Amino acid sequence: MDTGLVTTLIVVGVVVVVLVIIGIYLWVTDNALVSLKGRVDQAWSDIAVHVQERAELIPTIVDTVQGYASHEKSVFDDVSRARTETLAAGDASAASTAEGHMQKALKSVFTVAEGYPQLQSSQGFLQLQSELVDTEDKIQSARRSYNGGVRELNTKIRVFPNSTIAKKRGFAEATFFETAEPAAIAEPPRVQF
Template sequence: MSKGLKTTLIIIAVIAVIFLPLIGSYNSMIGQEQKVNAASSNIDTQLQRRSDLIPNLVQTVKGYAAQERTIFTDIANARARLSGAQNVTDKANADAELSGALSRLLVVVERYPDLKSNQNFRDLQVALEGTENRIAIARQDYNNVVTSYNTTIRRFPNSIISGIFRFEQKPYYKASEGAKEVPKVDFTQ
């Protein structure tokens, strides 16, 4: 074997040793980023499902509790904010606002025993509870894949690759500050 061929093979081997792991790391980051995007879409799907159930629930309650207009307005406003949310933080804040309004609506339901025994209302309430569980699982799944992705892009040597290709950390799905407080319900109005 000639000296030039040996040198060429050594150079090719060194390049392969350097670049193959980089390519593998890059592809791994792309795969994890796609998992984050998919998990975010799963949250959106469940939030939309809940948003679609709410008008039916509100209409059923309206027939029994017409004087509770502020709650219905709060729910409509929160749904509008949720559908207009552009990023994870805005979605989390709007989601918390909508959850609070729904909690107040369900407190109102307690005042109407006939409504609680209405089959349509009970069916809607069960569907809403199931959706709330799906939302909680989707949020947890999202945060798990974000943790994995953020850890991957910050570890060395991946941090170099993520810097070169501009992989940025993804935000966690967090409840808004107001969601930590118990909503105040005033029955004296």
């Protein structure tokens, strides 16, 4: 065999191997980004489900407390506004703001409830409180899962050469589900009776 032909075959072989490696890398990176985006979307969906559960529970809690403390109208109006804001939030940024307002409003309702011993001993109210705490725990768990996925997706998008692939494929960094007051959502509203 001619040494020129062997050299050409080696060069072509190396080029083909490099192109295959680049192609595999692009394919793996694209699949990873799609998978991470799917994980973030699923986690956001979980948050939305739990927020909806809480929104369905809040009117019953408000009605129960309002039966004892009807003069606390501003507290109940705040909860109603926070509930509406939470349900209307379309993205993580708006939901973060709404969540801070909701936590403050719920704490106000339970602070009012503390002043009524008959309410505190009511089985119905205790059951509602237990359901709310359970729902808040689910929201916090879903929030942690969502934020973990966002952190992973954003890191993958920022790293070169993934950033060029992500940009060309239309992947954008996701927004964390946070609040301006982390203490407001650090612990679900709990009232000890």
